[in-house]
Amino acid sequence: MRAKYVLSEVAVGLWRNISMTIAMIITMAVSLTMLGAGLLMYFQVQSMEAYYRGQVEIIVYLNxxxxxxxxxxxxxxxxxxxxxxxxxxxxxxxxxxxxxxxxxxxxxxxxxxxxxxxxxxxxxxxxxxxxxxxxxxxxxxxxxxxxAVERIMNQRDALEEVFGLMGGVQRLSLILALVQGIAALLLVANTIQVAAYSKRREVSIMKLVGASNWFVQAPFVLEAVFAGLIGAILAFLALVAGKAFLVDGTFKALFDIMTEMSWTRIWLMLPILAGIASVISAITGWVTLRFQVKV
Amino acid sequence: MIRLEHVTKHYARSNRPSIEDINVSIEKGEFVFFIGPTGAGKSTIIKLLLREEVPNKGKVWVNDKEVTGMRRWKVPAFRRSLGCVFQDFRLLPHRTAAENVAFALEVIGKPKTVARRVVPEVMDLVGLGGKEHRYPHELSGGEQQRVAIARAFVNRPLILLADEPTGNLDPDTSIEIMRLLDRINRTGTTIVMVTHDSNIVNQMRRRVIEIEGGHVVRDQARGVYG
Structure with missing residues (x-):
């Protein structure tokens, strides 16, 4: 019964403030997409380094x-x-x-x-x-x-340039993820404040009659977690689309010279992004309730 | 049952009424009025007893528990041993009278079967039998306050706190509410009521504690408003 009550409160809360909910989910999705892309890039560099480390050679060109x-x-x-x-x-x-x-x-x-x-x-x-x-x-x-020796080329120097470029892209996407992530979390905090305000009567009565803290807070925190999970699923879909249309499509030639980016690795992003999104949203929600709204 | 020892409460960033070095002890089953002019600090005492506020100095015991040092997570369980009613009733407008009372049970995790059994009982006790399914806006002020009292009493608290419960009611209705509170008091429930309704205090002839400027200026058994 209590679970049903909490869940219906979550649904009502998200729906009541639908424009904010959408804004929250979109920023969350963009941030998580960037995070996912950054992580994939990181894995890619790792596996490429491991792969090429065994293969790099020094070429001594003769005159x-x-x-x-x-x-x-x-x-x-x-x-x-x-x-x-x-x-x-x-x-x-x-x-x-x-x-x-x-x-x-x-x-x-x-x-x-x-x-x-x-x-x-x-x-x-x-x-x-x-x-x-x-x-x-x-x-x-x-x-x-x-x-007699014209030139000596270390293949690793050339590879390192490629890795450097990929590292740059990776850092850029992580910075974007961070900036978007901050925006997303501020939206989460704001959404929760609005939700708590619109339910202040219920909340004050619940506290008065001694409802436990988690019971008062759960609907709000779950709202944030729910939005985070939707954001993570959208981000995952964006990564799938990126793999299908960019890595295996438009930029196929570029990615062909690298080690393969496997679908397994893309799938791995779903639990990682969902986990990160829900934990961070829950913490933000809880902190907002505890220290700002003082629920 | 209730004890305040050298309790001082100031509000740093507001001019809400503060209290200075209050010493009060209330026994089980007593019916006590806190009276005094607006801004004397009466409601602050209710807030301290509910542990909505923590005093700057001194100690507060409620139900033999020292509440000033109480851990945050223990507060909900503590509040279940108290009932509280206010001048503005604080009912949920989109729930019927019975649902408002049941809400108090629901949110502390009592099963629905308990609500089905005890809500009609307590509705009868407060004299609202037959009006359980009306919404707050379909009830008079006195009836709304009865719903609020039913909600406060449905968990059978040891202490009932009432912050100006007749403040919004006409004299006749006020007297009916006082009869109801008196009946609840006779079941052994300690009642602490903040009021500045002199008629009521004079008629009830119960213990009166008068607060002025944050100090106790009178503490009299079977007192009048003065």
Missing amino acids: HEITEEDEVKGQLEESLIGDPMVKTVEFKTKEEAWTDFQELFADAPDLVESVDKDRLPASFEVSLNNMDDADEFIAKYEGFGDG
Whole structure:
């Protein structure tokens, strides 16, 4: 009976103040969408880092005039193989470089056409035992064979730029989530104040006859929790739409070069967002009642 | 039953009446009037007894419980041992007389079966048998106050507090309400009533405590308004 009473009070409360309820739910949904996007981005960076950490290599490009037969190539290879920092060494000939180049730019035949096959360098793809030694490694081999080494590229530097960009997007979405979240919580506080005011008679009588504090407060707190849950569901739907239309749609090409963002991870957002939304709404509601409305 | 010891209450940011060093002791089953001019601090005493307010100094005992230091979560259970009526009745306009009384039981978690049994009893006791299903606006002022008394008494409290219960009623109706309160008092319920209705005080001839400027200036058994 009491549960029924509390629930009907919640429904009446939300309906009586419907415009405020909608405003509260929308801001909550936007905030939670941003939070969800930020979290997904965070997971994405984590998994990409784990995935690529095992794969990053250092590429030692030889001067394009040096071929497989040159003596200096053999010296370098020997030196690399004998180096304690190095785990594996793989040589890529000029021909292989050319084939890779053609594959990579298969969509742009004009570009392929305009490049002189001879200009592509042979290279060593080196993986280190410990990628933290990369700088030492580069310093050691940069000047090898008096200009025989053209350039040494650390793939991690390039990856870190991508991660940096993703980290920036992630931070931006979390800041937006925070700002929107504050707006949402202020709306929750306001909604509860209005609700408590419109029910002040009932509340004063309940307190007078000794209704327990939780019984007086529950309808108001549940109103906030309910709005939070609806907001979380809307945010989840927004993330699903984002995955379907952006990640797998418009920006498919961009996301294809990353590790896959799985549906499982999207689904995981539902309980996370719902949990965060309901707990924070409940706390805001309770604090408003306890310290502002003094219910 | 009720004891105030050196109780002082000031309101920091308002000019609501304050009280100074009040010492009062009320026994079980007594019927006590607090009288005095408007702004003397009478209603402040009711607020202290209900623990709506906490004194700045001194201690308040109600039902042998020291309420000034009472934990917040214990207050609801404490209030269930009190009944309280006010000048403005404080009924819910969209509930019938019987529903108003039942509301007091509902919100403290009493099952519906209890309400079905005790609400008609208490409606009869206050003389509203047959009018249970009327809404407050369909009842006279005296009848509304009877509903309020029924609601205050339905939990059989040990103490009934009444803050100017006849303030909005004509003299004849006031006397009927006083008869009802007297009958409740005879069941052993302690009654503390704040009033400045001299007729009533003079007719009832009960203990009178007069407050003026926040001080007790008279405490007299079987007193008159003076």
